[in-house]
Amino acid sequence: MIPPAVMNELRSIVGPEAMIESAAARRAYECDAFTLVRHSPGLVVLPGCTAEVAAIVRCLSGHGIPFVPRGAGTGLAGGSITRADAVLIGLNRMRRIRRIDLRNRLAEVEAGVANLAMTRAVASDGFQFAPDPSSQQACSIGGNCATNAGGPHTLKCGVTVNHILALEFVTCSGEVRRIGCEQGDAPGLDLVGLIVGSEGTFGIVTAATVRLSRNPPAVRTLLAVFESIGDATRTVSDIIARGITPAAMEMMDAGVIEAVEAAFQIGLPLDAAAVLIIEVDGVAAGLDAEAEQATGIARANGARSVRAAANEEERAALWKSRKRAAGALGRITTSYCTQDGVVPRSELPGLMADIAEIAARHALRVANLVHAGDGNIHPILMYDERDAEQTQRVIRAGEEILQACIRRGGTITGEHGVGVEKIDLMPMLFSPADLQSMLRLRAAFNPRGLCNPHKIFPDTKGCWEIYKPGKRAAV
Numbered sequence: 001m002i003p004p005a006v007m008n009e010l011r012s013i014v015g016p017e018a019m020i021e022s023a024a025a026r027r028a029y030e031c032d033a034f035t036l037v038r039h040s041p042g043l044v045v046l047p048g049c050t051a052e053v054a055a056i057v058r059c060l061s062g063h064g065i066p067f068v069p070r071g072a073g074t075g076l077a078g079g080s081i082t083r084a085d086a087v088l089i090g091l092n093r094m095r096r097i098r099r100i101d102l103r104n105r106l107a108e109v110e111a112g113v114a115n116l117a118m119t120r121a122v123a124s125d126g127f128q129f130a131p132d133p134s135s136q137q138a139c140s141i142g143g144n145c146a147t148n149a150g151g152p153h154t155l156k157c158g159v160t161v162n163h164i165l166a167l168e169f170v171t172c173s174g175e176v177r178r179i180g181c182e183q184g185d186a187p188g189l190d191l192v193g194l195i196v197g198s199e200g201t202f203g204i205v206t207a208a209t210v211r212l213s214r215n216p217p218a219v220r221t222l223l224a225v226f227e228s229i230g231d232a233t234r235t236v237s238d239i240i241a242r243g244i245t246p247a248a249m250e251m252m253d254a255g256v257i258e259a260v261e262a263a264f265q266i267g268l269p270l271d272a273a274a275v276l277i278i279e280v281d282g283v284a285a286g287l288d289a290e291a292e293q294a295t296g297i298a299r300a301n302g303a304r305s306v307r308a309a310a311n312e313e314e315r316a317a318l319w320k321s322r323k324r325a326a327g328a329l330g331r332i333t334t335s336y337c338t339q340d341g342v343v344p345r346s347e348l349p350g351l352m353a354d355i356a357e358i359a360a361r362h363a364l365r366v367a368n369l370v371h372a373g374d375g376n377i378h379p380i381l382m383y384d385e386r387d388a389e390q391t392q393r394v395i396r397a398g399e400e401i402l403q404a405c406i407r408r409g410g411t412i413t414g415e416h417g418v419g420v421e422k423i424d425l426m427p428m429l430f431s432p433a434d435l436q437s438m439l440r441l442r443a444a445f446n447p448r449g450l451c452n453p454h455k456i457f458p459d460t461k462g463c464w465e466i467y468k469p470g471k472r473a474a475v
């Protein structure tokens with residue numbers, strides 16, 4: 001589908017070793033971690049530097065060929081899915097940390113640097129890149145910028161946009177721009193704020209100047225065990241209502257506990273309905289009192305036990321169980337689909353009941369991972385993707401869960417983005433006039449719609465409509 005003349009031009013930019021051309025090799029890029037939609041790109045190119053990205057974009061836009069940026073491919077909404085008429089631009093060879101400036105608490109990193117690699121590079125100096133998505137071992141800083149990624153600890157420290165000072169950015173016509181300001185707020189419009197979260201539809205991030213945060217001087221990590229999900233989620237809103245802002249407040253239900261114990265055997269109670277990991281951090285003085293207050297609130301809500309991690313090893317085991325929980329679920333199901341929605345914290349008990357009812361009605365098994373402090377739910381629907389009818393039930397159940405979020409005053413994504421997965425739900429959330437305003441803004445950056453087409457917005461050729469299982473039109 002990609003004309004041979006264009007292939008030759010691209011080969012001369014990146015070299016033949018950075019082109020993935022064969023059908024078999026392109027299949028590795030047919031989906032991200034949202035596996036309900038799969039389609040091989042027409043070609044994959046792997047540029048090694050910003051100049052190559054810019055030259056690729058100039059070539060493709062000159063020929064009117066669509067292109068899609070991709071980082072590590074851990075996205076959970078199908079944001080980096082392409083069609084056979086498009087070129088996938090993989091940024092994962094661009095892994096250089098260009099500069100670390102601890103005096104000014106910033107670092108400049110290329111888009112393909114993994115999130116955790118950034119933190120590891122400054123950890124021995126007592127710093128971190130604070131956004132910590134559970135996929136942080138693999139996901140890229142470029143992908144974090146595109147999705148405005150969150151994570152367990154973004155409850156207190158804020159999501160990716162709060163930690164990006166400036167961007168190096170290739171526009172949709174192939175020009176290299178520097179956006180933002182290393183000293184903080186730049187005068188004029190907040191273009192960094194616009195680009196972060198635009199899901200790769202405004203152009204390509206080639207590097208980011210990130211804010212480095214001091215590691216907290218002291219931390220207390222609690223594990224509270226509950227007989228009911230309602231008690232666990234009520235604890236969450238009570239803790240926040242009492243004026244405590246924990247660094248993180250994460251819930252895992254019985255389904256997740258079962259998977260995590262099968263994988264890691266860290267001693268979570270298999271007979272519990274849910275556990276909450278509650279972490280408070282800051283200066284040591286007063287931290288024990290805060291932990292005791294949180295413990296009291298959990299007990300008042302019926303926690304059967306609350307214990308503090310005795311040492312760093314125990315704390316690390318708890319976080320390993322949480323951050324690797326999705327992977328652990330692979331042990332107990334053939335396929336799974338991770339949903340992402342948000343409700344006001346106080347609506348969590350009701351929403352968790354909605355999720356249980358929806359899953360039961362569709363005869364699906366569900367396990368719940370919840371960034372509970374943020375009201376951000378991740379129900380994980382388990383199924384067998386070889387069964388087309390079951391797959392359709394997963395899609396319907398996912399949509400119903402997100403509709404329940406909207407009814408309860410929430411929204412359809414907390415951190416994974418809209419991608420192709422949630423396009424059909426956008427009109428439930430926004431009026432036609434609101435959607436038009438957003439499309440006009442996108443057109444200012446991406447006037448011909450060549451950069452990551454048919455994502456986020458229900459345009460006339462919605463990708464989801466094309467790719468929906470059972471509706472795989474020839475493209």
Ligand SMILES: Cc1cc2nc3c(=O)[nH]c(=O)nc-3n(C[C@H](O)[C@H](O)[C@H](O)COP(=O)(O)OP(=O)(O)OC[C@H]3O[C@@H](n4cnc5c(N)ncnc54)[C@H](O)[C@@H]3O)c2cc1C
Binds near residue numbers: 079080111
């Ligand atoms: C097990 C697991 C746990 C997860 N936990 C979390 C979590 O806690 N919090 C969270 O927010 N997410 C989480 N995610 C989702 C995912 O990891 C994040 O969305 C992450 O930010 C995606 O990064 P990536 O490099 O994999 O991007 P990709 O999947 O490659 O791409 C995601 C989107 O970003 C665009 N994009 C990628 N790179 C660029 C670039 N350089 N310039 C412009 N656009 C670009 C793509 O076009 C696509 O639209 C999880 C995923 C998995 C599989």
